[in-house]
Amino acid sequence: MVEFVVNGASVSVETDSSKPLLWVLREDLELLGPKYGCGIAQCGACRVLIDGVSSFSCITPVGSVAGASVVTVEGLADAEGRLSIIQQAWLDEQVPQCGYCQPGFIIAVTALLESTPRPTDTDIDETITNICRCGTYPRIRRAIHRAAAMLAER
Amino acid sequence: MPLLLSRRAFLLTGAALGGTALVAAVGGVGYLALVDVDGLDGYVDGDRAVLNAFLTIHEDGRVVVNVPRTEMGQGIHTGLAMVVAEELDIPFDDRISVEFPVEPLPAYASWFNVLQQRPEEASGPVVWIGRRVLGLLGFIATGASASTMALWYPMRLAGAAARQMLLAAGAARLGVPVNQLTTADGFVRHEASGQSLSYGELAREASVLPPPNDPPLKPASDWRLIGRSQPRVDLPAKIRGEPVFGMDVVQPGLLYASIRHAPVFGAQVARVVNEAEVRTVAGVRDVAIIDGRQVAVVAESWWRAEQAAQRLDIEWAQTDGDGINSAEMSARLQAALGSDAPYENINDGDVEASIANSSMSVIEKTYEVPFLTHACMEPMNATVIVREDGTAEAWVPSQSPLGVRTGVQRGTEWGSVEPTSITCNITMNGGAFGRRGDLDVAAQAAFLATRHRGRPVKLIWSREEDVGRGLYRSHAAARLRAVLGPDGLPSAYDALVAAQSVIESVAGRNLPFNPGPDGDRLTVEGGDKLHYAIPNRRIRSQHVASHVPIGLWRSNGFSFNTFFTESFIDECALAAGRDPLDYRRALLRNSPRHLTVLNRVAEMAGWGSAMAPGRGRGIAIEECYRSVVAQVAEVTVGEDGVVTVDRVFCAIDVGMVINPDAVIAQMEGGIAFGVTAALMSSITLESGAVVESNFHDFPMLRLANAPEIEVTIVDSGLPPGGAGEPGIVPIAGAIANALQAATGRRIRSLPLTTTETIAERRTRTVLPTSAV
Numbered sequence: 001m002v003e004f005v006v007n008g009a010s011v012s013v014e015t016d017s018s019k020p021l022l023w024v025l026r027e028d029l030e031l032l033g034p035k036y037g038c039g040i041a042q043c044g045a046c047r048v049l050i051d052g053v054s055s056f057s058c059i060t061p062v063g064s065v066a067g068a069s070v071v072t073v074e075g076l077a078d079a080e081g082r083l084s085i086i087q088q089a090w091l092d093e094q095v096p097q098c099g100y101c102q103p104g105f106i107i108a109v110t111a112l113l114e115s116t117p118r119p120t121d122t123d124i125d126e127t128i129t130n131i132c133r134c135g136t137y138p139r140i141r142r143a144i145h146r147a148a149a150m151l152a153e154r
Numbered sequence: 155m156p157l158l159l160s161r162r163a164f165l166l167t168g169a170a171l172g173g174t175a176l177v178a179a180v181g182g183v184g185y186l187a188l189v190d191v192d193g194l195d196g197y198v199d200g201d202r203a204v205l206n207a208f209l210t211i212h213e214d215g216r217v218v219v220n221v222p223r224t225e226m227g228q229g230i231h232t233g234l235a236m237v238v239a240e241e242l243d244i245p246f247d248d249r250i251s252v253e254f255p256v257e258p259l260p261a262y263a264s265w266f267n268v269l270q271q272r273p274e275e276a277s278g279p280v281v282w283i284g285r286r287v288l289g290l291l292g293f294i295a296t297g298a299s300a301s302t303m304a305l306w307y308p309m310r311l312a313g314a315a316a317r318q319m320l321l322a323a324g325a326a327r328l329g330v331p332v333n334q335l336t337t338a339d340g341f342v343r344h345e346a347s348g349q350s351l352s353y354g355e356l357a358r359e360a361s362v363l364p365p366p367n368d369p370p371l372k373p374a375s376d377w378r379l380i381g382r383s384q385p386r387v388d389l390p391a392k393i394r395g396e397p398v399f400g401m402d403v404v405q406p407g408l409l410y411a412s413i414r415h416a417p418v419f420g421a422q423v424a425r426v427v428n429e430a431e432v433r434t435v436a437g438v439r440d441v442a443i444i445d446g447r448q449v450a451v452v453a454e455s456w457w458r459a460e461q462a463a464q465r466l467d468i469e470w471a472q473t474d475g476d477g478i479n480s481a482e483m484s485a486r487l488q489a490a491l492g493s494d495a496p497y498e499n500i501n502d503g504d505v506e507a508s509i510a511n512s513s514m515s516v517i518e519k520t521y522e523v524p525f526l527t528h529a530c531m532e533p534m535n536a537t538v539i540v541r542e543d544g545t546a547e548a549w550v551p552s553q554s555p556l557g558v559r560t561g562v563q564r565g566t567e568w569g570s571v572e573p574t575s576i577t578c579n580i581t582m583n584g585g586a587f588g589r590r591g592d593l594d595v596a597a598q599a600a601f602l603a604t605r606h607r608g609r610p611v612k613l614i615w616s617r618e619e620d621v622g623r624g625l626y627r628s629h630a631a632a633r634l635r636a637v638l639g640p641d642g643l644p645s646a647y648d649a650l651v652a653a654q655s656v657i658e659s660v661a662g663r664n665l666p667f668n669p670g671p672d673g674d675r676l677t678v679e680g681g682d683k684l685h686y687a688i689p690n691r692r693i694r695s696q697h698v699a700s701h702v703p704i705g706l707w708r709s710n711g712f713s714f715n716t717f718f719t720e721s722f723i724d725e726c727a728l729a730a731g732r733d734p735l736d737y738r739r740a741l742l743r744n745s746p747r748h749l750t751v752l753n754r755v756a757e758m759a760g761w762g763s764a765m766a767p768g769r770g771r772g773i774a775i776e777e778c779y780r781s782v783v784a785q786v787a788e789v790t791v792g793e794d795g796v797v798t799v800d801r802v803f804c805a806i807d808v809g810m811v812i813n814p815d816a817v818i819a820q821m822e823g824g825i826a827f828g829v830t831a832a833l834m835s836s837i838t839l840e841s842g843a844v845v846e847s848n849f850h851d852f853p854m855l856r857l858a859n860a861p862e863i864e865v866t867i868v869d870s871g872l873p874p875g876g877a878g879e880p881g882i883v884p885i886a887g888a889i890a891n892a893l894q895a896a897t898g899r900r901i902r903s904l905p906l907t908t909t910e911t912i913a914e915r916r917t918r919t920v921l922p923t924s925a926v
Contacts, residue, residue, distance in 0.1 A: 019455070019457055023455060023456065023457040027455050027456065027457070030404060032397040032401075032402040033394075035399075035401065035531070035584075036401065036533065036614070037531050037532075037533070037617065038617045038848055038849050039616065039617055039848075040617075040849075042848060042849035042915060043531065043854075044915075045531060072395065073395030074394065074395050077394060083393065083394070090393050091385070091389060091390065091393055094385060094386060094815055095393075096386075096392045096393065097228070097229070097819060098226055098227030098531065098532070098582070098583060098584050098586075099388070099393075099584070100530075100531040100585060101584075102392055102393065106393070106395075124857065125858035126858070126916075129856055129857070129914070129916060130856070130857075131531070131849060131856060132531070132826075133529055133530060133531045133587075133827070133854060134227045134531075134826075135822060135823035135824070135825065135827055135855070136819075136826075137822075137857045137860035138822050138860065138862065138863050139819070140857060
């Protein structure tokens with residue numbers, strides 16, 4: 001039994017504590033936003049926030065998040081369903097193509113803008129290392145700067 | 155209609171019996187032929203009214219557009235919903251949703267891909283027969299950048315016909331002549347009385363009215379949507395992380411499966427050494443050998459299944475491929491370039507005589523590219539249930555419903571089950587790039603489902619299976635020869651391409667017949683350079699067999715031939731002492747469409763302006779998928795040999811544009827896909843098996859290395875062309891040409907650089923020291 005908080009709600013999961021958080025979220029909790037892409041912390045499609053830190057849920061044993069607060073892409077919109085500023089910037093810039101990797105990017109950028117509200121391009125290059133096979137990178141960069149500007153105006 | 159034939163059945167029967175007038179109508183280019191006869195009769199179902207094969211309107215005004223093409227990131231659901239909304243006269247807002255229809259109606263068939271006739275021009279008995287056959291087969295596939303060309307016109311007709319039916323229903327309801335009514339924003343209006351009725355109110359009455367045979371289409375001057383960027387209909391759900399992909403399919407009682415394929419392609423399973431032990435792993439329900447060639451583990455969780463699969467000890471039978479490595483493959487290609495009897499694809503003029511009679515020396519260069527895999531972000535998966543009552547249902551992120559159906563048939567056959575019906579649900583695809591047309595994954599999942607009747611089985615390939623056991627873009631090589639005339643332009647051009655045949659490989663896995671390798675046009679596409687004014691021209695191909703399975707791969711032959719040919723044209727320009735842009739202008743003097751695109755991209759890039767030492771720009775152009783695309787790449791080569799592609803300029807004439815922002819996105823994405831192939835990727839073989847296994851050794855372009863991209867759409871006013879693939883096509887040649895400009899070195903094989911890891915998930919690309 002592992003107990004933790006997901007998107008603000010307490011959960012307790014009867015599972016092997018070595019099962020990766022990704023598969024607990026997807027199979028046990030039916031939170032399907034975090035995606036399986038590589039299983040080896042290379043692509044970032046599985047990223048979630050663990051106590052605010054952008055993390056690779058594919059290599060994180062669920063036992064290690066006992067008592068922690070996990071946020072998936074499903075937890076970014078507010079209670080009324082309004083998109084987060086970063087999600088809104090993603091929509092405004094029409095970023096996704098196939099969209100499979102985008103929850104991971106959105107999570108990574110959420111963490112980046114929390115710590116670095118006005119990131120430079122170098123900050124972005126060093127932090128946002130996810131893979132998008134469709135090649136939405138120019139729009140991702142624009143959306144990050146747009147979101148940063150929107151946050152600054154808030 | 156128990157006693158009467160439906161209108162559709164009557165027409166088809168009449169046409170089949172040879173009624174000339176009926177054949178003319180049914181084989182024509184109007185609504186009757188393109189939507190109605192092969193579609194369905196309108197009907198009412200609860201609060202929704204189905205008006206035709208492409209359109210349903212709910213009482214509350216919601217509109218559902220059926221788009222029988224796979225959304226895999228290219229934005230096709232939005233583009234085709236736009237053309238329906240345009241003709242229907244409704245706002246393009248969140249009341250519109252798109253579904254991939256489950257029923258494979260003949261009206262959805264991808265006959266354009268085969269017949270290469272635009273629907274708006276496709277009349278006549280030959281086309282009619284082709285349409286019938288492909289429609290009845292249920293041949294629906296998304297590929298070859300064809301979806302807009304195939305459906306934009308029929309779906310406009312579908313929207314226009316529905317609007318006419320709604321007007322007729324409004325006229326009946328209001329008791330006024332139809333010519334006093336107008337439509338706007340989803341309402342039928344009677345200006346004189348000020349009355350208006352919403353489409354939702356009228357749809358049920360409208361749906362059972364006879365459709366018009368020739369609904370008038372809006373003139374282009376009245377378009378409010380076509381040609382104006384609209385937001386993608388699928389993005390809000392994707393940004394929220396809603397479950398839209400095959401990977402996200404959840405069904406009651408779901409079982410999960412992981413799979414192991416032979417490291418050496420084609421090897422049979424000799425035995426599973428530790429099957430009994432793996433069966434005892436917690437959560438494991440089954441260990442199954444599929445078709446003698448793969449081993450799958452079925453469990454209550456995919457993680458469990460994969461853990462158990464990692465413990466499998468499988469003995470594979472020996473094959474002829476066991477000793478093959480990349481050097482051997484390369485040697486086979488080079489040997490094929492010495493073939494004395496290659497297949498002749500094109501022979502215009504007299505190449506041999508022109509070369510023999512020239513006083514100039516022959517320019518001869520050889521180029522080569524490696525195998526590549528697709529690496530869709532969503533790994534391969536399929537979910538299939540075979541129910542106790544004999545029905546089967548599949549949920550697959552696929553480019554081909556027919557492939558899914560055939561796959562389920564094959565897989566259930568392996569399990570000695572004959573389903574009474576097969577329902578195919580096509581989910582969103584997390585990337586596809588040609589990989590998801592094959593039936594393999596659906597067949598494997600279906601077989602597993604026969605062993606667990608009544609429970610859905612979701613088979614997921616691990617990333618390692620995806621990279622290392624894929625269906626690859628062929629390795630390929632070419633020898634190009636030219637002699638230059640007095641003006642410095644080629645007077646003879648001779649290309650010989652050696653590759654594995656993609657058509658032969660795909661057909662072998664998916665079709666009941668195989669056309670064989672000869673004449674596979676995908677081998678030579680991009681190799682003929684028909685738009686260049688060269689009087690003597692020959693292109694030949696020599697196919698090279700191997701044990702490696704070949705798949706369709708975004709832009710197929712163009713992905714290598716355009717690299718070969720556009721590199722070679724630059725080499726000819728250099729030999730002639732001409733600027734590469736001016737050289738191409740001279741070669742395109744008879745092709746105004748191409749010249750316009752070339753000049754536009756040159757202007758965007760500021761071609762001819764000075765660049766700092768170590769920097770260079772290169773240009774390339776291609777006609778493909780009925781579009782013309784040209785790119786200029788700017789590169790910087792550091793003193794340490796580190797290569798960066800700084801900027802890419804792209805001009806595309808894609809004919810008439812439905813959704814401009816989607817075309818721009820496809821160019822951006824195609825360039826990223828092409829830069830990855832040009833600089834970073836190769837699949838290599840050792841002892842018959844693929845060496846690469848995941849993104850650490852099959853690297854992808856990431857944000858830090860992605861070039862700035864500027865795209866301009868050139869409006870030629872021609873009918874729509876394809877946009878999904880052209881973006882990739884010129885980029886490798888443009889980069890190779892830019893590297894030559896920057897360094898004076900010509901690199902003739904891909905990838906152009908080697909990839910070095912500089913930190914976790916960060917790489918740089920470096921010129922090979924041996925490059926000359």
